[in-house]
Amino acid sequence: GENVEQHPSTLSVQEGDSAVIKCTYSDSASNYFPWYKQELGKRPQLIIDIRSNVGEKKDQRIAVTLNKTAKHFSLHITETQPEDSAVYFCAASMGSGNTGKLIFGQGTTLQVKP
Amino acid sequence: SQTIHQWPATLVQPVGSPLSLECTVEGTSNPNLYWYRQAAGRGLQLLFYSVGIGQISSEVPQNLSASRPQDRQFILSSKKLLLSDSGFYLCAWSGGFTGARGQPQHFGDGTRLSIL
Numbered sequence: 001g002e003n004v005e006q007h008p009s010t011l012s013v014q015e016g017d018s019a020v021i022k023c024t025y026s027d028s029a030s031n032y033f034p035w036y037k038q039e040l041g042k043r044p045q046l047i048i049d050i051r052s053n054v055g056e057k058k059d060q061r062i063a064v065t066l067n068k069t070a071k072h073f074s075l076h077i078t079e080t081q082p083e084d085s086a087v088y089f090c091a092a093s094m095g096s097g098n099t100g101k102l103i104f105g106q107g108t109t110l111q112v113k114p
Numbered sequence: 115s116q117t118i119h120q121w122p123a124t125l126v127q128p129v130g131s132p133l134s135l136e137c138t139v140e141g142t143s144n145p146n147l148y149w150y151r152q153a154a155g156r157g158l159q160l161l162f163y164s165v166g167i168g169q170i171s172s173e174v175p176q177n178l179s180a181s182r183p184q185d186r187q188f189i190l191s192s193k194k195l196l197l198s199d200s201g202f203y204l205c206a207w208s209g210g211f212t213g214a215r216g217q218p219q220h221f222g223d224g225t226r227l228s229i230l
Contacts, residue, residue: 032216093216100146100208
């Protein structure tokens with residue numbers, strides 16, 4: 001079945017450094033790729049998303065890139081801050097039907113050291 | 115604007131007891147609705163989704179069930195809870211009638227369920 005692989009599972013960076021999280025999807029019909037941030041004990045929150053007709057999208061310190069040919073997409077966080085510490089999930093839309101289902105990656109725990 | 119409400123926030127139940135978790139969405143019509151479970155330190159497991167009233171699809175065989183009695187109401191139930199049912203339960207919604215065009219899902223605050 002369809003799946004999304006996410007790497008790394010944990011990532012530790014110094015404050016001010018950049019962080020990159022990578023995902024690979026299997027469903028060639030996927031056309032929507034959101035990223036969620038989940039702080040400890042809280043709900044996942046959408047932080048950025050990208051559609052298949054766009055190669056890159058940026059919002060302040062975060063950016064997402066998409067390579068449809070290779071079925072890869074990545075989250076880039078620049079100038080990391082301690083408040084960026086959280087679990088990050090990538091996801092890809094299920095290509096068929098109108099269910100709105102998303103396939104989630106396994107998550108990356110990001111730790112930003114002050 | 116759209117909002118999603120989930121309750122209760124925390125719940126402690128004995129093994130073998132029933133369960134009912136409720137989720138409601140405001141500010142939108144005919145949303146797609148989802149129930150997820152998240153074990154401690156783990157990812158999101160889709161349990162059920164619904165594209166309309168009375169329409170429920172199950173993703174994982176288990177002793178849980180879901181119902182959608184009204185357009186913006188989604189209920190997760192169990193007749194007899196197991197220890198393995200412990201976890202963080204999240205309800206989410208997305209826009210309906212989107213065809214094959216992907217849409218974001220928006221999550222509620224979740225219910226932390228502990229089974230004793």
